[in-house]
Amino acid sequence: MPDRAPHDPPRGPARTSGAPGDSAPAPQPTAPDDATAAQRHEATTTERGSFCLARCTCGWSGPARRARSQARADAERHLATAEDADEPAS
Numbered sequence: 741m742p743d744r745a746p747h748d749p750p751r752g753p754a755r756t757s758g759a760p761g762d763s764a765p766a767p768q769p770t771a772p773d774d775a776t777a778a779q780r781h782e783a784t785t786t787e788r789g790s791f792c793l794a795r796c797t798c799g800w801s802g803p804a805r806r807a808r809s810q811a812r813a814d815a816e817r818h819l820a821t822a823e824d825a826d827e828p829a830s
Contacts, residue, residue, distance in 0.1 A: 784796075
């Protein structure tokens with residue numbers, strides 16, 4: 741027996757018939773008022789198997805490292821470089 745009542749909608753992605761004009765257009769993401777995602781830098785580390793790499797919201801990605809500390813250092817260097825590049829020239 742399923743763990744949901746028979747009147748509950750099915751779980752999972754919505755199915756479409758595939759005919760043109762059947763589905764509504766996907767909503768477009770909106771950018772924050774103060775900065776766009778390309779201007780804001782937020783770096784994180786991601787693990788892939790035995791490797792760890794740093795990624796940023798601007799699209800930058802560091803090299804795959806076996807040591808998490810090295811991936812974090814890559815992210816810190818990127819953020820420092822990005823902050824220097826984002827500052828307006830005096």
